[in-house]
Each structure stands twice: as structure tokens, then as C-alpha cells.
Amino acid sequence: MARTYRDIKADILGRITRGDWKPGSLLPGEIELAETYGVARATVNRAMRELTEDGIIERKRKSGTRVRLSPLRQARFDIPIVRHEVTEQGAAYRYALVSSTVGPAPDWLRARMGLQTGDEVRHLTCLHMADGQPYQYEDRWISLALLPQARVEDFAATAPTEWLIAQIPYSEVDISLSATAADEGLAAHLACRPGEPLLQIERSTRWDGKAVTFVQLVHRPGHRMTTRY
């Protein structure tokens, strides 16, 4: 007999995957299930709530709980710090600052970050290496309106990402994943041929609703992001 909310969650999920409860069908109410399993209603509720978060079932007051017609598929990808990603693979991590400038934000960036005309930004490009091989190329813009201390910071030793985490640990982020072709510069930095397909991640970070930083991260050829669910 099931006793914990985990047991109950597993049992309900089992009935769904085995086809006892088919997509679209109505599940028993919480009170009934609580009696069936011999537990308190709160315990059943916890199990059902997690199944809802997992995209397995849909719940509505009054109408009850149904198995989702088409399961809501969502994958979670960890967004690692490059240094950790590299060292966890057992490789030696090295970071190099490639270029650094300060100036007014170009138009496309102003649009993208929602900056005012004349707002200045620190523009950094850097390279992250694993065992001496290029691993990821980083092209970052930091708003000096919000982070004036970025004007004078020396990024020779510390990568911008890790510096930024120390400044604003918790923020809102937009992420975009796409494929891009290596141009001459990228090819040189990542030691690949021009035109080679590369996985690119773009991140916009906001704090208190205001744009803090925008970054393009381009991975070396063949890089994969993986996850399971």
C-alpha cells in the first residue's frame, strides 16, 4: 500500500503510462483518492500538484483532474558556468580576454537591451579553453548605466560571467538558442573553418526590469547540449 506522496505519485503515473487512465480521462477527486490510498488529502494533493508541474495532468476547480491530451513536453537544461562545465569534464580550464572597449551602445544593441540613446556599454570578447583547445567564444556587452563599476573592472583574470554573478546574483534572463556559421574571426578564435556550423546561445539579463547585460556564447564545433526528462 502507498504511504508517501512519492508512492502515490508513482502509482498514479504508473496507471497513466500503463493506460489505465487514458489521455483526456477524468481522475478521481482528491477526497476519493485519499480514501483509496488511506492517506490525508494533503498527501494526495502534493502528488497531484507535482504531476501537474511535470505536465502530466491538468487540474481545474470544479471540473476536476484530467490526464493531459497531449503531454506537455518540457526539457530543462542546466546553464552551467563555463569554467565548471569544463572542469567537470576533467579538462583544464583557461580563460583569456580577447578585447575590451567602452563606448556608446550600437543601435542594434540599444534595441535589443532597451537602452537609451547615448548609454554607454563595456564590450568584452573572451575565449574559454579546455585543455588548451578553444571551447567557447564569448561576446558580451554590459550596461554602464546600471553597472558603472564595470567601466574600470579589469577582466584579465576573472571572466565577465563570474564577475557579474558577484554583482547581481539573481536576475531574470531571456535565452535564445540558434545555429550560426563561423565567420573569419570566429573561425580563428575557435580554430575551425569559416562557415562551420556552431551552436550559439544568446542571453539577455535584466534586473529590476532593466537590461544589465547581453551576451553571445558560441561553442566550438560539434558541441551538444543534452538533457533528459
Next chain:
Amino acid sequence: MARTYRDIKADILGRITRGDWKPGSLLPGEIELAETYGVARATVNRAMRELTEDGIIERKRKSGTRVRLSPLRQARFDIPIVRHEVTEQGAAYRYALVSSTVGPAPDWLRARMGLQTGDEVRHLTCLHMADGQPYQYEDRWISLALLPQARVEDFAATAPTEWLIAQIPYSEVDISLSATAADEGLAAHLACRPGEPLLQIERSTRWDGKAVTFVQLVHRPGHRMTTRY
């Protein structure tokens, strides 16, 4: 005054983002917080549990709750059904079956799916279109050992994904994201130049621990996957 677990969660998160509680620091215990907020301990627990799931804090019995040193970043991407993805953009969806064969699984696929020598698979390639333009190219393999009914199914009208969901609604999935270059065939199907960088998703689906299907989904040039957190 905070009254619900949402209020409390927001208040705690606010103190963290504002820097009242810095990364690595110890938060008050649940009992103390419950008294502070004037609620039951279970309410504080719910708030803290969600902050843990969100990767904001770390909890350990006996030692207590700490703000994570470097916030655990994870992004959730919805894995939509192509047809829904297209129609939600207001475009007309069309599906076309390109090729279909039945035969023994090639070696690389056997390794990838963990099939036995001689296991047969149905191999399908199809095209998903939005407003008459190529949108996504699908290259799918279905294990006939697990889904014998796939041998005779006519995929002319129904896309494999949607048929599969009807057969095994809930399953375990491995996902891999990468960039690939269009070869001659892909270029023809997706109406792009050979060599063009394309975003590719590979999915392995298991049910009851056994490999059911493997698919490569290649998006048209310029496609982006986006999310926020």
C-alpha cells in the same frame, strides 16, 4: 504583512536579490521564519521548497538553509508539437511524407537505440511546412520490436510524432541540441544553400526502459528556440 506562501516566497527572494541575504549566508530556520511571518511552519516550508526547486537556495538537514553560492541556472524549453508551433504563429501548417522504408536497423542506430542485431525499424522522413515554406525536416526511426503496428501504419496523413503520442503518451526522453550543416539533401528539402548552419534536435524515446524511437529534427535556417526564467 505576508500571509500566503507566495508572499513569503516573494519576500525571501526579494531579500536575496536586494542583497540582505548574500550568497552563502545562512537563513533563519523554518520555525523562526514562521514566527516572524506569523504563519504555520508548513507555509514557510512550501515557500522554501519552491525556492530550492528554483535553484535559489540550498537546504540541508541540521545545517540549515543557505543562499546558493552561484545560483543554479536552469532553463525550461517547451517541446512543442510542430503543428501547434506553426499554427500558433498564425501560419498554415502542412505535412508531407517524403520517404518510408522498413528494414534492419543500421549499426549506428542499433548502438544509439540499444537494439538487437536484426531488429527491424520503420524509417520515415517527412517535411513540416508553414505557409508553404519548409519549416522542419524530420528523420525518424521507429522500433518494430516494440511497436509492430508501425510496420503497416500509413503516415501519409498523420505525422509520426502525433501517431506516436497516441501509442505511448508518456515516455522517457533524451534530448540533444546541436548545430549542423545542410547537406545536399537537407538543402533541397529546406530550400537553403548547402552548408548553411541549421539547428538540430535529436530525441531518443524510451518506454519501460526500452528504446521506442529516435528522431532528428532539423529546423529551417535562422530558427531560434527561446525561453526565459
Next chain:
DNA sequence: GAGTGGTCTAGACCACCGA
């Protein structure tokens, strides 16, 4: 209006793990 899920409470016991 009434039935369902959403949440809160007060109390209890347990499991883990650091000192």
C-alpha cells in the same frame, strides 16, 4: 449554488547529519 482543487493551521513524528 455546489463541487472541485488551493491553501493554511497546529501538531506530530521521522530522517538525516553535523558537532
Next chain:
DNA sequence: CGGTGGTCTAGACCACTCG
């Protein structure tokens, strides 16, 4: 060992929404 979080209970009230 003792303190912390993890979970369960029994009961209650509330909010949403369908009929």
C-alpha cells in the same frame, strides 16, 4: 546526541468555475 528540514495528519476555509 540534538537540531534541522521532510513529511504526514485532520480539519478548516477559501476561490474558482461549471451548470
